[in-house]
Amino acid sequence: xxxxYFWIFAVIAVLASLGVVGQRNPMYSVLxxxxxxxxxxGLYVLxxxxxxxxxxxxxxxxxxxxxxxxxxxxxxxxxxxxxxxYHVKLLGGAGPRHFGAVLAVVLVAELVWAMSHLRLTAMPExxxxxxxxxxxxxxxxxxxxxxxxxxSVLILLAMVGAVILARKES
Amino acid sequence: xxxxxxxxxNLVAQLLLIGFVFQVLQISAAVLVYFERKIAxxxxxxxxxxxVGPSGSLQPIADIxxxxxxxxxxxxxxxxxxxxxxxxxxxxxxxxxxxxxxxxTSTTLFGLLDKPLALEVTDVNVAMLVIFAITSMGVYGxxxxxxxxxxxxxxxxxxxxxxxxxxxxxxxxxxxxxVVMLAGSLSLRSIVDAQAGYWFHVIPKWYVFIQPxxxxxxxxAGVAETNRAPFDxxxxxxxxxxxxxxxxxxxxxALFFMAEYINMFTVSxxxxxxxxxxxxxxxxxxxxxxxWFLLKVSFLLFFYIWMRWTLPRYxxxxxxxxxxxxxxxxxxxxxxxxxGIVLGMxx
Numbered sequence: 001x002x003x004x005y006f007w008i009f010a011v012i013a014v015l016a017s018l019g020v021v022g023q024r025n026p027m028y029s030v031l032x033x034x035x036x037x038x039x040x041x042g043l044y045v046l047x048x049x050x051x052x053x054x055x056x057x058x059x060x061x062x063x064x065x066x067x068x069x070x071x072x073x074x075x076x077x078x079x080x081x082x083x084x085x086y087h088v089k090l091l092g093g094a095g096p097r098h099f100g101a102v103l104a105v106v107l108v109a110e111l112v113w114a115m116s117h118l119r120l121t122a123m124p125e126x127x128x129x130x131x132x133x134x135x136x137x138x139x140x141x142x143x144x145x146x147x148x149x150x151x152s153v154l155i156l157l158a159m160v161g162a163v164i165l166a167r168k169e170s
Numbered sequence: 171x172x173x174x175x176x177x178x179x180n181l182v183a184q185l186l187l188i189g190f191v192f193q194v195l196q197i198s199a200a201v202l203v204y205f206e207r208k209i210a211x212x213x214x215x216x217x218x219x220x221x222v223g224p225s226g227s228l229q230p231i232a233d234i235x236x237x238x239x240x241x242x243x244x245x246x247x248x249x250x251x252x253x254x255x256x257x258x259x260x261x262x263x264x265x266x267x268x269x270x271x272x273x274x275t276s277t278t279l280f281g282l283l284d285k286p287l288a289l290e291v292t293d294v295n296v297a298m299l300v301i302f303a304i305t306s307m308g309v310y311g312x313x314x315x316x317x318x319x320x321x322x323x324x325x326x327x328x329x330x331x332x333x334x335x336x337x338x339x340x341x342x343x344x345x346x347x348x349v350v351m352l353a354g355s356l357s358l359r360s361i362v363d364a365q366a367g368y369w370f371h372v373i374p375k376w377y378v379f380i381q382p383x384x385x386x387x388x389x390x391a392g393v394a395e396t397n398r399a400p401f402d403x404x405x406x407x408x409x410x411x412x413x414x415x416x417x418x419x420x421x422x423x424a425l426f427f428m429a430e431y432i433n434m435f436t437v438s439x440x441x442x443x444x445x446x447x448x449x450x451x452x453x454x455x456x457x458x459x460x461x462w463f464l465l466k467v468s469f470l471l472f473f474y475i476w477m478r479w480t481l482p483r484y485x486x487x488x489x490x491x492x493x494x495x496x497x498x499x500x501x502x503x504x505x506x507x508x509x510g511i512v513l514g515m516x517x
Contacts, residue, residue: 027252027317034310051356054299062306063339066313066332073317073329133296133356 005046013039026072030065037061051133183287191291195268199431200230206475213479240420245320248417252318257418257425260311264432267304270297271439272359274449274460289460290359297358298346301440305395309335311429312397312414319417327413330486334394334401337493342391344501345384348508349377349444358440362448376447383504385445387497389470392437394493396430399478401489438470439463446470 016036023029037060044053140148204219204227211218219226244253274289294300309332316328353361367375378385394401415426442448446466449459484492 027249031252031310031314050294050296051299054296054303057303058299058306062303062309063336066306066309066336069310069313069317070329070332073313073325 006043009039009042009046012036013043027069030068030072033068034061034065037065049132051136180287187287187289188291191268192265195265195432195435196428198435199428200234202431202434202471202475203233203427204230205472206478209472209475210479213476234424237420237424242420242422243417245417247320249318249320252314253417254422256311256315256318257415257422257429258311259314260308260429261425261432263304263308263311264429264436267301267308267436268432268439269304270294270300270358271436271443272297272362272448273439273463288359293357293359296356298350298356298361301358301436302343302346305433305436306335306339308429308433311426315418315426316414319414321417323411323416324414327416331397331414334397334489334493337490338391338394338401338497341387341493341497341501342395344498344505345381345387345391346444348381348384348505351505351508351512352377352380358443362443362450365447366450374447374450374452376445376450378445381445381504381508383500384508385441387501387504388441388445389437389473390497392441393474393477394489396433396437398430398434398474400481400483402478402483434471434474435467438467438474441470442466 013036016032016039019032020029020036023032037056041053041056041061044050044056207229208218208226210216219229222228222232244250269291270293272288272290272293276288312331312335313328316324316326316331319325349361350356353364355361355364365375365377369375373379415423418426442463449463451459451462451465454461
């Protein structure tokens with residue numbers, strides 16, 4: 001039964017992610033990204049991590065994507081039609097194409113390497129969800145306290161920087 | 171077939187309960203509309219609906235029939251798919267959020283069932299986060315409705331509502347976090363059970379008495395999240411016609427309307443579970459706990475409607491200022507003080 005659910009969520013996640021890249025309308029790209037996040041959240045539930053699943057929806061699908069949508073709506077980009085000449089030169093030229101091809105080869109090589117070095121171990125029998133919240137808390141604030149606090153300072157810096165950049169000189 | 175049902179009485183009961191909750195939510199929207207109109211009339215010294223049925227009590231049914239037979243309009247240039255998806259998203263999020271809200275102790279239906287059946291659709295360990303996640307999905311219904319309508323009033327309403335929901339979601343979440351710390355659990359059922367009993371045999375151990383500020387922040391942010399007056403900017407009639415659902419008619423409009431009332435119901439139910447002790451109360455035996463629950467929810471809903479017809483709408487900049495400069499700092503202080511006390515007292 002879990003296998004069936006895994007395949008449903010996995011297929012949705014992959015198809016939606018392909019759609020994000022393939023869509024011409026940025027609005028639909030954003031929405032498909034939300035669908036993809038939702039499917040990922042389903043996979044987390046299957047991994048017995050309901051806390052991570054809920055956080056994935058709240059932070060990514062809820063908060064961050066609303067901001068994305070906000071920006072797309074405010075910019076009012078109807079479709080991403082390639083302007084004549086411009087995009088063709090910018091992305092379709094010989095140089096960028098070759099560069100893109102190299103990057104694609106590197107990505108495939110990395111994936112193959114990662115897959116071949118994957119050690120398949122059985123999932124540890126996880127305890128209930130409540131204790132998983134407890135364990136995540138312990139890990140974050142005890143084992144990885146420095147990294148956690150450093151990240152929060154980094155985010156604060158980014159926020160202050162954004163405010164300063166966006167402020168109008170009066 | 172029959173034998174299967176008899177062997178799995180709890181499964182059948184669970185399915186019936188799900189259907190029951192679904193129906194009650196729908197009916198609650200209709201009942202709320204009726205009471206909203208009656209209380210509005212009372213506040214403004216009018217009669218309100220009084221022609222259909224005894225004192226107008228069949229008015230919601232007439233409204234539903236009327237809405238069903240209205241023509242479904244779609245503006246030219248609207249994005250067809252998203253235009254029809256938006257109300258469905260809104261309604262789904264509204265119904266979905268109630269799935270993890272418990273509303274009573276467990277029952278065996280007077281010995282009919284083998285195992286006691288808990289009075290809620292499903293018990294999730296991280297119920298609080300699930301509610302938060304599903305309600306945050308409700309924003310998309312509003313935003314997409316505004317964008318796909320291809321109308322400036324809808325668009326302005328959608329922009330306002332997303333800004334408002336993002337701003338107040340922070341305070342909303344922080345007031346929840348304080349309660350989670352007190353109860354030491356994310357499960358709504360354990361939070362309610364932590365509020366059983368009395369202090370000095372008189373005062374019920376409801377969190378509203380320890381967390382009065384948290385309750386105030388939760389209700390204020392809840393009113394803002396459900397787009398109700400005095401925070402009903404997304405649909406401010408005098409400025410935006412009807413805001414994000416200006417272009418909607420017939421059942422698509424009804425879905426938005428229903429979603430708004432169900433969201434009110436859910437916020438009141440969650441507030442009851444978190445701050446007002448859920449189904450715990452004096453006098454009634456424990457199997458009648460759902461009656462207490464219903465009573466408290468009704469009171470909060472009345473409060474909601476009462477407020478709408480008492481307070482005028484704020485100005486938009488006042489709303490933002492209140493959200494960011496007053497409510498959020500209060501929520502942070504409340505959270506920090508609660509954390510300090512919980513740590514210090516070792517609760």
